[in-house]
Amino acid sequence: MLRLLGRRILTAGTAIAAVIAGSLLTAGTAAPAHAAVPDTIPLKITNNSGRGDQVYIYNLGTQLSTGRQGWADASGTFHPWPAGGNPPTPAPDASITGPAAGRSTTIRVPKFSGRIYFSYGQKLVFKLTTGGLVQPAVQNPSDPNRNILFNWSEYTLNDAGLWLNSTQVDMFSAPYSVGVRRADGSTTSTGRLRPGGYNAVLNTLRGQSGGWGNLIQTRSDGTVLRALSPLYGLETGALPASVMDDYINRVWQKYSGSTLTVTPFTDQPGVKYYGRVSGDVMNFTNGSGAVVTSFQKPDASSVFGCHRRLDAPNDQVRGPISRTLCAGFNRSTLLTNPNQPDSGSGGFYQDSVTNHYARAVHAQMADGKAYAFAFDDVGNHESLVHDGNPSEASLTLDSFN
Structure with missing residues (x-):
C-alpha cells in the first residue's frame, strides 16, 4: 500500500492543482509585471x-x-x-526542528508543488x-507512521x-x-476550527x-491520532461498501425521469450539460443534443474518492462535469437541486445518507471552509488562500481544545 509523492504530489484527490489551473484559465491570475514572485518566500x-512534544x-x-x-x-x-x-x-532525514509551544519559527519555501x-x-x-x-499511508496498519x-x-x-491550503481529504488530524x-x-487565513x-x-x-466512528484511529494508550477519510474507511473496512447505495439509487431513479443540468464554469454560464439516466448509465449531452460523456452508476468509493466511475480528467468537458457530480453526491444535493453546482451551502449534507465526515468537518470550521473531499472547491467551499505577490505565508499549529 505504497503512496508515491510525485506521481500525484497533491493528495489523492485534493483539487488544489485544479484550483490553480482554473484560476489561471478563467481569472487570468498572474504575477504583477512590476513584482516578480521571488525564488523563496x-x-x-x-x-x-x-x-x-517536540515538533518536526x-x-x-x-x-x-x-x-x-x-x-x-x-x-x-x-x-x-x-x-x-x-x-x-x-530517505535522507529532511526534518526541520519546529517551534516549541507558544513560539514561532520562520523557514523559507521555494517554488515547489508539495507538502509541509x-x-x-x-x-x-x-x-x-x-x-x-x-508517503505515510496510515490506513495501512503496518505503516511505520501509523x-x-x-x-x-x-x-x-x-x-x-502562492496557493496554500489545509486539507482533510485523507484524514482529519492535528x-x-x-x-x-x-x-x-x-x-x-483559513482552516481554523471553532473553539472545541x-x-x-x-x-x-x-x-x-x-460505522462512522470506526474512522477514528487511536494509539494503544488511547490517544486519538486521526479520523480517516471515508474513502480510506472503505479500504480498511471501517465503513460498509454499501454506505452510499441508498442515496445513489435514489439519484439514479430521479434522473431516469428528469434532467440534471450542470453548469460547470462560473465564468461561462452559457456552457451547460444535461444528464439523463438510461439503465446503469448517466449520459450527458450538450446544447445540441450530442452525448459528450457518460458515467456508469457509481459506488461509494467512486463518490468519496471522486475517481473510478467518477474520474475527472484535466479536460474541459468530462472533468468539470465529474467534479460537479462528485460534489453533489458528497454533499447530497443532487435530489434537492437539479441545477448543479449549488450556489450556497445551506442545503449541504441534509440527507440522512451523506458524507458525514465532510459534514462534521465543515460544521466545525470557523469560516465553514474545508477540503473534506477531493473536489470540495466546487463552489469555492475549500480552505485555500492565494495571493499573486505574497510577502509571507503562515502555518499555525492550533490548539486541540
Whole structure:
C-alpha cells in the first residue's frame, strides 16, 4: 500500500492543482509585471497547540523549474532525493526542528508543488522506492507512521503566486490553519476550527450510526491520532461498501425521469450539460443534443474518492462535469437541486445518507471552509488562500481544545 509523492504530489484527490489551473484559465491570475514572485518566500510556523512534544517540520515536493522530486531545508535550498530501491530504502532525514509551544519559527519555501508535514513527538519515516518517495499511508496498519501524530498542508508557489491550503481529504488530524500576507501588509487565513471543534468533529463521528466512528484511529494508550477519510474507511473496512447505495439509487431513479443540468464554469454560464439516466448509465449531452460523456452508476468509493466511475480528467468537458457530480453526491444535493453546482451551502449534507465526515468537518470550521473531499472547491467551499505577490505565508499549529 505504497503512496508515491510525485506521481500525484497533491493528495489523492485534493483539487488544489485544479484550483490553480482554473484560476489561471478563467481569472487570468498572474504575477504583477512590476513584482516578480521571488525564488523563496518566508513561511512563519507558530505553535499554538499547547502540547509539550517536540515538533518536526518537513517540506517535500517537486521543484517546478526542473520537475525533480526532493525536499527543501529551512533556508529553502532544494535537495533532490537520491535513487530509491526495491524494497524501499530510507530517505535522507529532511526534518526541520519546529517551534516549541507558544513560539514561532520562520523557514523559507521555494517554488515547489508539495507538502509541509509536521509531526509531534517523533520524526516521520520516509522511504524511497524506484518510483519516488513513499508517503505515510496510515490506513495501512503496518505503516511505520501509523502511531505518530502528524498532519500536513499543501502548497504551490510559482511565478503566478502562492496557493496554500489545509486539507482533510485523507484524514482529519492535528489541527492547523494557513495564511498569507500580501505585499500591502494585509493578511488572510483559513482552516481554523471553532473553539472545541477538534473534539466536536470526533464526537460527531462517534455519534453517527453506520460505522462512522470506526474512522477514528487511536494509539494503544488511547490517544486519538486521526479520523480517516471515508474513502480510506472503505479500504480498511471501517465503513460498509454499501454506505452510499441508498442515496445513489435514489439519484439514479430521479434522473431516469428528469434532467440534471450542470453548469460547470462560473465564468461561462452559457456552457451547460444535461444528464439523463438510461439503465446503469448517466449520459450527458450538450446544447445540441450530442452525448459528450457518460458515467456508469457509481459506488461509494467512486463518490468519496471522486475517481473510478467518477474520474475527472484535466479536460474541459468530462472533468468539470465529474467534479460537479462528485460534489453533489458528497454533499447530497443532487435530489434537492437539479441545477448543479449549488450556489450556497445551506442545503449541504441534509440527507440522512451523506458524507458525514465532510459534514462534521465543515460544521466545525470557523469560516465553514474545508477540503473534506477531493473536489470540495466546487463552489469555492475549500480552505485555500492565494495571493499573486505574497510577502509571507503562515502555518499555525492550533490548539486541540
